[in-house]
Amino acid sequence: MDNKKSNQEIDRRDFFKKAAASVTAIAGTSLISSNARADDPAIMHHVPWGQKWGDPVTKNRYGMPSKYEHNVLRRNTKLLASGNFRASIAVTPIQESMGIITPNGLFFSRSHGGVAHVDPAEYRLMIHGLIEKPIVLTLEQLKRYPSVTRTHFIECPANGGQEWRGPQFNSVQFAKGFMSSAEWTGTYLKTILADLGVKKEALWMLAEGSDSSEMGRTIPIDKVWDDAMIVWGQNGEALRPEQGYPVRILLPGWEGNLCVKWLKRLEFSTEPWYCKEETSKYTDLKPTGKAIQHFYANEVNSTVTSPSPEIDWTSLRDGDIVEIQGLAWSGMGTITGVDLSFDGGRNYIKADLKGLVLPKSWTRWSYMHTYKKGEKLLLTSRAMDDAGYIQPTIDQEVGVMGVEAVYHRNAVETWEVTETGKINHVEIRTMKEVKDA
Amino acid sequence: MLKFNKKLILSASTAAALAVLTAGCMGGSASTSNTTTEVNGKATIDGGSTYPVMNGKTGPYYVNPQVAADAPKINNGRVPTANELAAWNTDIMPDGTGLPEGSGTADEGSDIYDAKCVACHGDFGSGGGGYPSLSKGNAYDLQKTLTNNRWKDPEADGPVREFGSYWPQASTLFWYIKDGMPHPFTKSLTDDEVYSLVAYILNINEMKIDGVDVDDDYVLNREKFLKIKMPNRDGFEPNIDGPDALNDVRAYYANPTNFGAQNLKKGAVRCMTNCQKETARTIYIKNGGIKDFLPPMSDVRSLPKEKKVAVDAAAVYKNTCEMCHGNGVGPGLGAKSDWAPYLADGIDSVYKKGIHGTDGGMPAKGGSSLSDADFKTVVDYLINGK
Structure with missing residues (x-):
């Protein structure tokens, strides 16, 4: 070993040139046994971080990612830039996501009046309306309720919603990254309500935020008594401001905007509220001219994250064995299986689930593929859940919903693998009115 | 006898194997956790699964049995005072609950609009500042466009989803203006101002109340407001009003064909071959698609060359200022005549207004987090166009 810097450009270029030459020279023989290849400077030279003190433990009292991960970022686009990025969204790089936690x-960031910064000392939660005993809770009092911890994704129902009339984003971050997943800690809302005497005629609950848009949504009582949570923890620490610090409501599986952030008030009533974000937006217009309102659950969905337009196959060699993997999720239940197609959803084979398979959670799936140089593929995944739902074809979904819906698009998605291993977002569909799909 | 028995056993095991296969194909019924799509004999509200606590677990999660419905109640917090309730209980419902007294005309609304709203929502609610438009014309005519679908031709006329043509309730508009507008300075309008703005928005949507045009002089008040019937009041499903609403919602989501879903529960086997329509083709992204990602897409790990540079005024303009200043809202880039009236008080006045924001809609530093010095550089760029 010598003290030359391993990352000197000249060394690297030299190495790769030699390496390429030696691969050519020994084509057909085992790469592992080759003595003809150049020595890798990353191995042969001392590395700078191997000979000098690293940081003391007194640095970075709150740890940060490696500086080399500087491109793993939430991103936004001007198409979705309303309100000088204050009624807007920044989406998660799911192409870089590992496992089932973001x-x-x-974690994707969506707000209707900017990210609020709430002082926990001034935090209050008011619960009132059609209940025997209205209450006000401080943050400390709220956290005294028995806690539960659950892993759930949160998805903006506009995930994939720019593509009802054809593919637009050549990117999995933008085509499917309007969602993230976390392990949430809080308390079941029903635990708090047990003592408050919710009246029988209360059918609806308003959840309202304290942010500048006073973001509110009407929630049916069924969800309140099922699995609705009031959460303050996100992956083992306090919620981030972007996720509603100090407290948000979490409705497992349901539209992200229903999971109101910076939560300040819950009110019970016999009638729904018709909030702005459940009338002007988050309603799904069908070709009949009627729009679906109160469209709660994000339906069963899946995507291939690798390969993807961001993570292509251009560096693969003939015969390489590569993992095709992705995410499957359903706000209506637990993922029971994922199928994979190489011809755009015409024919499917079964892929394998891997890791933890939890209700209303991201689920990883995998398929090992032997790559043939120059092969052209149309990769399509299709997920199913334990409520019986399976992702529709685009023609099936558009046949009912038309092409003006905006939200809740969960038809199968296709990546084209070109001859050179580049990946393109395409759609396999009939581009005209589809009847009897 | 023996033979007969064997046959019996064989056929029994074949049946069992078939049952397993069928269950597998049904895509879900073979789940290991306790799950159901019914609660107390009723369908779930969203058509999905729920996981009742059984054997101490909900789905895969253990629960503490001491935290049960019949456990001792946890008595935290305190009862709010009447004043506290009144301070926070400010929502406005379609039946008029929460709607304050007050009044205003479309004419008055027009003045407030020009002072506080036009910067973002454009002339006569036409939009353009990166914020939604508020009108595209006659609400009753445009409501009829809601059946338009751009199946094939993206240039065709699509549905117009404006306040007038789409929203089911006017209460939503009053409530949202009162609580959420103007976007950078919310909860700053009086009730009379909100009545005026609502009258103005009804006016530009060419709407009527009780058969009467909401013209410039129309005095809108609480009584008249409650008579507004939105053209698209019946344009939504499922029904969510009245004592039977939740049954209607449950029934709606129990039927997958209502919302474009496919469900295998009714014994259907999932398709594994020839699953696309014959007419389906590969559709590609047109014209390169949307690529203006901020920051640009990259998976590069090596570090960017570090160099301390002055603020990139052109980039700041593009990302922060252009949405308004590039759309005729506020003085334009390098537009001398636009800037002249602002510069009459001197450049320091322009800087100051920019840094602190104005009632006319300019957010402080345009909503950026630049230093004062860098912000002034951007202001210079905006004025000079270079």
Whole structure:
């Protein structure tokens, strides 16, 4: 070993040139046994971080990612830039996501009046309306309720919603990254309500935020008594401001905007409220001219994250064995299976689930593929859940919903693998009115 | 006898194997956790699964049995005072609950609109500042466009989903203006101002109340407001009003064909071959698609060359200022005549207004987090166009 810097450009270029030459020279023989290849400077030279003190433990009292991960970022686009990025969204790089948890700093960020910064000392939650005993809770009092911890994704129902009339984003981050997943800690709302005497005629609950848009949504009582949570923890720490610090409501599986952030008030009533974000937006217009309102659950869905337009196959060699993997999720239940197609959803084979398979949670799936140089594929995944739902074809979904719906698009998605291994977002569909799909 | 028995056993095991296969194909019924799509004999509200606590668990999660419905109640917090309730209980419902007394005309609304709203929502609610438009014309005519679908031709006329043509309730508009507008300075309008703005928005949507045009002089008050019937009041499903609403919602989501879903529960086997329509083709992204990602897409790990540079005024303009200043809202980039009236008080006055924001809609520093010095550089760029 010598003290030359391993990352000197000249060394690297030299190495790769030699390496390429030696691969050519020994084509057909085992790469592992080759003595003809150049020595890798990353191995042969001392590395700078191997000979000098690293940081003391007194640095970074709150740890940060490696500086080399500087491109793993939430991103936004001007198409979705309303209100000078205050009624807007920044989406998660799911192409870089591992497992079924999104790091808090990469959790997608969507607000209707900007990210509020709530002082926990001034935090109050008011619960009132059709209940025997209205209450006000401080944050400390709220956290005294028995806690539960659950892993759930949160998805904006506009995830994939720019593409009802054809593909637009050549990117999995933008085509499917309007969602993230975390392990949430809080208390079941029903635990708080047990003592408050919710009246029988109360059918609806308003959840309202304290942010500048006073974001509100009407929630049916069924969800309140089922699995609705009031959460203050996100992946083992306090909620991030972007996720509603200090408290948000979490309705497992349901539209992200229903999971009101910076939560300040819950009110019970016999009638729904017709909030702005459940009338002007988050309603799904059908070709009949009627729009679906109160469209709660994000339906069963899946995507291939690798390969993807961001993570292509251009560096694969003939015969390489590569993992095709992705995410499957359903706000209506637990993922029971994922199928994979190589011809755009015409024919499917079964892929395998891997890791934890939890209700209303991201689920990883995998298929090992032997790559043939120059092969052209249309990769399509299709997920199913334990409520019996399966992703529709685009023609099936558009046949009912038309092409003006905006939200809740969960038809199967296709990546084209080109001859050179580049990946393109395409759609397999009939581009005209589809009847009897 | 023996033979007969064997046959019996064989056929029994075949049946069992078939049952397993069928269950597998039904895509879900073979789940290991306790799950159901019914609660107390009723369908779930969203058509999905729920996981009742059984054997101490909900789905895969253990629960503490001491935290049960019949456990001792946890008595936290305190009862709010009447004043506290009144301070926070400010929502406005379709039946008029929460709607304050007050009045205003479309004419008055027009003045407030020009002072506080036009910067973002454009002339006569036409939009353009990166914020939604508020009108595209006659609400009753435009409501009829809601059946338009751009199946094939993206240039065709699509549905117009404006306040007038789409929203089911006017209460939503009053409530949202009162609580959420103007967007950078919310909860700053009086009730009379909100009545005026609502009258103005009804006016530009060419709407009537009780058969009467909401013209410039129309005095809108609480009584008249409650008579507004939105053209698209019946344009939504499922029904969510009245004592039977939740049954209607449950029934709606129990039927997948209502919302474009496919469900295998009714014994259907999932398709594994020839699953696309014959007419389906590969559709590609047109014209490169949307690519203006901020920051640009990259998976590069090596570090960017570090160099301390002055603020990139052109980039700041593009990302922060252009949405308004590039759309005729506020003085334009390098537009001398636009800037002249602002510069009459001197450049320091322009800087100051920019840094602190104005009632006319300019957010402080345009909503950026630049230093004062860098912000001034951007202001110079905006004025000079270079």
